[in-house]
Every structure is written in C-alpha cells, then in structure tokens.
Amino acid sequence: DIQMTQSPSSLSASVGDRVTITCRASQDISNYLAWYQQKPGKVPKLLIYAASTLQSGVPSRFSGSGSGTDFALTISSLQPEDVATYYCQKYNTAPRTFGQGTKVEIK
C-alpha cells in the first residue's frame, strides 16, 4: 500500500506568516491528492483536491501544489481562524490513505 507522510507534525507561526506543509507519497499518485482542515472538535473540511484545485468557498490564501509523489499545502498569510490540523489524502485507489496530520498553531 502507498504511504502518505506529512511534515512537519506540528508548527507554530505568527499571524501573517506564510506556512507550508508537505506531503510525500511512497509511490506516484499523479494528482490524486486532497487536503483537509479539521478544527478542534469539528468535522474535516475539504480545502483542495486534484493537488491544486481550491474547493468552492475556501479562502484564496490556501493553495496546493505538486504531482507524482511530492505535494505541498501553503497558507499565504496565516490567520487566527486557520488554527487546525491539516491532513493530506490520496484517493486514486484503495486504500484512500490519509497523512498523519499537521497541527498548526499561532505563535
């Protein structure tokens, strides 16, 4: 099975900072990569799919990039409401594995 590895596992940044989270697949998954945001006590929310397509209603400060095995989620200007855990997920084949998550906090 393909493994999904996120880094870092947690980060702390200041409001307004540019934040980048990376996700690496153990095999080529083309662009079948999604990013989710889960705020504390809430349901996961789809942010990006097809590696770089922004889901409707998601703020433009979120962007995704990459293909093949290396992907990134970037928040161009971190806001207080972005405190959450972020997960990548491959969805081309089963199992539709999630990364282990990256917890983002405000410094």
Next chain:
Amino acid sequence: EVQLLESGGGLVQPGGSLRLSCAASGFTFSSYGMSWVRQAPGKGLEWVSAISAGGVTTYYADSVKGRFTISRDNSKNTLYLQMNSLRAGDTAVYYCAKVPFLQSMAAPFDYWGQGALVIVSS
C-alpha cells in the same frame, strides 16, 4: 443542502457487533460513491471503507477487512457499516462521507457527517 446523519453508535463489548447508519439528504444519493472514515480519540483520520454509487463495488482497509461490511440502500438514501468482531482498537468516531463527482470513486470527500462514537470496551 447536503446532510449526512450517522446513527447507531454506542458502547459494545469486545467481540460484539454494531451497525452504523448514515441517512443522506439534499442530493441524489444513488449517484455518488460513499465512504466511512474513522478517528480514534486524539488521533488522525483513518479511511475505513468505500462503496460505489450503485453498491456493486466495495473496498476496505486491511484493518477491518473480513470484519466490517459496507452497504447501501438507495431506495432509503442510507449508507450502512456492519461491524463484527469488534476490538478495542476500533474505538473511534465514525464519519460517513460523500464524493463530489457523479459515479466516481476516485475522488475526495466534499461532505462529512457529524460522526457516530463507537466505544469497544468491557
């Protein structure tokens, strides 16, 4: 408005069984693949199982294969997860989730239910 409402969670002893249901509304249920995803307390997301729009094709995580069965009743707009031989490691919140693309399974999840808590303990 798309709504997914899970039910059937609860406390069950190791080795026991439980059936989760996910009632869907606000979209043409029979046209979309569905999945179950779980989250153990304080842990990350784990994909559990998926089913095609028509119910013919199913997939399972290795951790539940042979113990869990996903199914759907498109006449009732309801998704199910039959869980047998439950273990302490199955303790989690179980979410149902839909894909955004018609008749596709290779897709992310655009809507999630609020989750049903399953606790496996003696």
